[in-house]
Amino acid sequence: MRNPGEAQAGGTVLVAGGAGFIGSHLCAALLDAGAHVTCLDNMQTALPSNLQRLLQRERFSFVEADITQPLPAALTDGRTRFTHIYNLACAASPPLYQADPEHTMLTNVVGTNHLLRLAEQTGARFLLTSTSEVYGDPEVHPQPEDYRGNVNCTGPRACYDEGKRAAEALVFDYARMGRADVRVARIFNTYGPQMRMDDGRVVSNLICQSLEGQKLTIYGSGNQTRSFCYVADTVDALIRLMDSDMAQPVPVNIGTQAEITVLELVAAMEAVMGRPLDITYHDLPQDDPQRRRPDISRARALLGWEPTTQLAAGLARTCEWFAEEIAASRPPAQRVA
Amino acid sequence: MRNPGEAQAGGTVLVAGGAGFIGSHLCAALLDAGAHVTCLDNMQTALPSNLQRLLQRERFSFVEADITQPLPAALTDGRTRFTHIYNLACAASPPLYQADPEHTMLTNVVGTNHLLRLAEQTGARFLLTSTSEVYGDPEVHPQPEDYRGNVNCTGPRACYDEGKRAAEALVFDYARMGRADVRVARIFNTYGPQMRMDDGRVVSNLICQSLEGQKLTIYGSGNQTRSFCYVADTVDALIRLMDSDMAQPVPVNIGTQAEITVLELVAAMEAVMGRPLDITYHDLPQDDPQRRRPDISRARALLGWEPTTQLAAGLARTCEWFAEEIAASRPPAQRVA
Numbered sequence: 001m002r003n004p005g006e007a008q009a010g011g012t013v014l015v016a017g018g019a020g021f022i023g024s025h026l027c028a029a030l031l032d033a034g035a036h037v038t039c040l041d042n043m044q045t046a047l048p049s050n051l052q053r054l055l056q057r058e059r060f061s062f063v064e065a066d067i068t069q070p071l072p073a074a075l076t077d078g079r080t081r082f083t084h085i086y087n088l089a090c091a092a093s094p095p096l097y098q099a100d101p102e103h104t105m106l107t108n109v110v111g112t113n114h115l116l117r118l119a120e121q122t123g124a125r126f127l128l129t130s131t132s133e134v135y136g137d138p139e140v141h142p143q144p145e146d147y148r149g150n151v152n153c154t155g156p157r158a159c160y161d162e163g164k165r166a167a168e169a170l171v172f173d174y175a176r177m178g179r180a181d182v183r184v185a186r187i188f189n190t191y192g193p194q195m196r197m198d199d200g201r202v203v204s205n206l207i208c209q210s211l212e213g214q215k216l217t218i219y220g221s222g223n224q225t226r227s228f229c230y231v232a233d234t235v236d237a238l239i240r241l242m243d244s245d246m247a248q249p250v251p252v253n254i255g256t257q258a259e260i261t262v263l264e265l266v267a268a269m270e271a272v273m274g275r276p277l278d279i280t281y282h283d284l285p286q287d288d289p290q291r292r293r294p295d296i297s298r299a300r301a302l303l304g305w306e307p308t309t310q311l312a313a314g315l316a317r318t319c320e321w322f323a324e325e326i327a328a329s330r331p332p333a334q335r336v337a
Numbered sequence: 338m339r340n341p342g343e344a345q346a347g348g349t350v351l352v353a354g355g356a357g358f359i360g361s362h363l364c365a366a367l368l369d370a371g372a373h374v375t376c377l378d379n380m381q382t383a384l385p386s387n388l389q390r391l392l393q394r395e396r397f398s399f400v401e402a403d404i405t406q407p408l409p410a411a412l413t414d415g416r417t418r419f420t421h422i423y424n425l426a427c428a429a430s431p432p433l434y435q436a437d438p439e440h441t442m443l444t445n446v447v448g449t450n451h452l453l454r455l456a457e458q459t460g461a462r463f464l465l466t467s468t469s470e471v472y473g474d475p476e477v478h479p480q481p482e483d484y485r486g487n488v489n490c491t492g493p494r495a496c497y498d499e500g501k502r503a504a505e506a507l508v509f510d511y512a513r514m515g516r517a518d519v520r521v522a523r524i525f526n527t528y529g530p531q532m533r534m535d536d537g538r539v540v541s542n543l544i545c546q547s548l549e550g551q552k553l554t555i556y557g558s559g560n561q562t563r564s565f566c567y568v569a570d571t572v573d574a575l576i577r578l579m580d581s582d583m584a585q586p587v588p589v590n591i592g593t594q595a596e597i598t599v600l601e602l603v604a605a606m607e608a609v610m611g612r613p614l615d616i617t618y619h620d621l622p623q624d625d626p627q628r629r630r631p632d633i634s635r636a637r638a639l640l641g642w643e644p645t646t647q648l649a650a651g652l653a654r655t656c657e658w659f660a661e662e663i664a665a666s667r668p669p670a671q672r673v674a
Contacts, residue, residue, distance in 0.1 A: 101510035158506035169495035173438035
């Protein structure tokens, strides 16, 4: 097999949402592989520091725009022939995507449609990052790609879950109509450096609370499960998926099969921190899924991929990054020299 | 209980998709109830004859526009304060909505969003006609409104099914954010006069083939079931739903619980036609649902409604209308004086 990203090395790649958590790692990996990368982001939930790091690199450019609006002429005037378009643009944690549910829906549907039209126009291969949320609160474990899901289309998570399902529908219709060559990744829980501290997801919540010496907030019993994939593994899978040959495009689950409870995650955090951590329990939010674990047989078979980063190692690197961010955000007088 | 439509009698009502099959019956019923009615339609699948009949009535006006585009100033300039907005705009039969799946998705998501914004702006109550298709190929029978469905979000029906699910998500988010007072109907199979002859749905297909002396096309074994509601009953339910009081909006199934197989429908057609009908069998299209039957407990409880038209009577009236349409479409020389 070729090296991942080799096919994109000489290419001109657009990464929508490229300043976000996974997006900024993807941009860096594509630059490492030799690609020219244009990052498109509205900076709604992206960390400015992610973008600042990327702006120091060669072959990187940035366009600030919101994909719910017509794309800027800089992208559509035909002067840049994109070879690959990744769509990672959308707030992905419930408090952030529920703050403006209409915008979340339009980002997924109208935004994806704008990028698909650009792919059609430039002949670029298009990759949508969909989500494990298309399975809702699943009644089948682990979830294979042909499981049709259990989403409440009238609930407060629907703007994201149904938005992504609608985006998938659009993408596969573009493929069926011969309008674009497409790939769809369904990303499960991912963690790592460059996450927002305040994004409200369990890993960032627990790490920040640990580092700040606060009690850890657990929603529900803590026996709900998640499968946490380290971001470098996720990005490797996305690049392989973009490279992959597929006669008929199919969605591909990207995540780890190592399913743990939230309480087990706390125990892993205690091991990283080297001390016991106190817990406070809160009610479970509406429609919060009880279990989530991907069946990654398809990714193994089609991409020759599986995650390789152990939770302990990934958590340690993530904690280290968060500790630096917290230190950097304090006034200089409070910093330890 | 008040008479259905009484609350809308003095109102100014916008009906998007008002020249379509159900929409044209709804416009007529609202005019009968005393409302001022503005019909908005792009004439994509509407029969011009439906519109011609309505244009002869008082208190009726027509705006030709496509709701995927920004709404015309005639609707948004504030000179007309709509009290009620019904959204029935979307091609609803698979051959028609699959012809341009991107437009189908955008009609449901962008179009619904444009109309929701108009509802917010004018303070109108908003009613979305959603569909039994949100249940996909259901594994629960009959389908209650809290059943989350079994939709293939990557398949050829997804542009419609996921489009409607996404539209519901938007509508309930508008309600949660306090931006609009909303109602959602999930309409099951409906039949009656003013359907397109070529819309590809089973009732219109079988009636036209019977009247033209052709063999009846049955997809699959003919043992798949449907529940056929007569359009006058459906329209009565929509008007009652728009009138209804709801502290928290919930979707309401509109349809009949009289579930019959396609072969039983053929037998009912034979009774109407007074002669045996020949059948030819074809393969079932992809993702065609095997069973479909609403649980209408909620409509009974909230709206005091259930269908009252028997299939034999409804089919007879529909056949009569189709026979007139076919006769009218022939050159005069071929018509029997």
